Amino acid sequence: MFFYPITDSLSLWPLSLADADELFALTEANRAYLRQWLPWLDTVKSADNTRHFIQSFLRQEAENQGFGAAICHHGAIAGIIGYNHLDGSNHVGTIGYWLGEAHQGQGLMTAACRALVDYGFTGLGLNRQVIACATENHRSRRIPERLGFRHEGTLRQAEWLYDRYVDHHLYGCLKQDWQP
Numbered sequence: 001m002f003f004y005p006i007t008d009s010l011s012l013w014p015l016s017l018a019d020a021d022e023l024f025a026l027t028e029a030n031r032a033y034l035r036q037w038l039p040w041l042d043t044v045k046s047a048d049n050t051r052h053f054i055q056s057f058l059r060q061e062a063e064n065q066g067f068g069a070a071i072c073h074h075g076a077i078a079g080i081i082g083y084n085h086l087d088g089s090n091h092v093g094t095i096g097y098w099l100g101e102a103h104q105g106q107g108l109m110t111a112a113c114r115a116l117v118d119y120g121f122t123g124l125g126l127n128r129q130v131i132a133c134a135t136e137n138h139r140s141r142r143i144p145e146r147l148g149f150r151h152e153g154t155l156r157q158a159e160w161l162y163d164r165y166v167d168h169h170l171y172g173c174l175k176q177d178w179q180p
């Protein structure tokens, strides 16, 4: 992975086990807010669970199948972005992300995502990058839309969120269309 400076105050850092306590504290403080759109909150109940989550990202990274980065804003972790899946055969990366609620509304995720997509195309040799957002998750949808991803279709009942299925809008960007 990489250290990727975006601005003086914003950068992407490779996630490491040393981040577990801080990341768990951020998760804990944002549990209800994140639970609206992310399916894994009930499996993260302790810093050990977060350590396990980081370990699985590190294993994925070692096998070139994905990775996670901390979004650092003024030296603190504001959220996470990464490739939930890297398909090396087809050069496709599937991006996932979240921010602590207090860090919303400042353009941090759009900037982080722009940096990651650029790194994916130029540094990882990807040809296609994908972001899937629940159709009602308007804040998330605006990120690929701002970055020029194309809406490629809608997947019906693509994800189980605790008590309901949600449809996903699938957004894709090809290397040939990418304008950083």
Ligand SMILES: CC(C)(COP(=O)(O)OP(=O)(O)OC[C@H]1O[C@@H](n2cnc3c(N)ncnc32)[C@H](O)[C@@H]1OP(=O)(O)O)[C@@H](O)C(=O)NCCC(=O)NCCS
Pocket (backbone or CB within 6 Å): 033, 034, 037, 038, 097, 098, 099, 100, 103, 104, 105, 106, 107, 108, 109, 110, 111, 132, 133, 134, 137, 139, 140, 142, 143
């Ligand atoms: C999805 C999520 C990351 C979006 O966060 P966000 O703060 O809306 O996205 P950004 O950080 O890119 O900020 C964009 C907002 O900041 C505003 N903004 C303020 N200053 C800005 C600046 N200097 N530059 C750019 N945008 C700025 C933009 O206008 C925009 O607000 P708007 O959408 O109301 O117009 C966040 O809502 C989240 O983590 N949600 C829970 C988890 C989740 O849904 N994950 C995604 C699953 S697919």
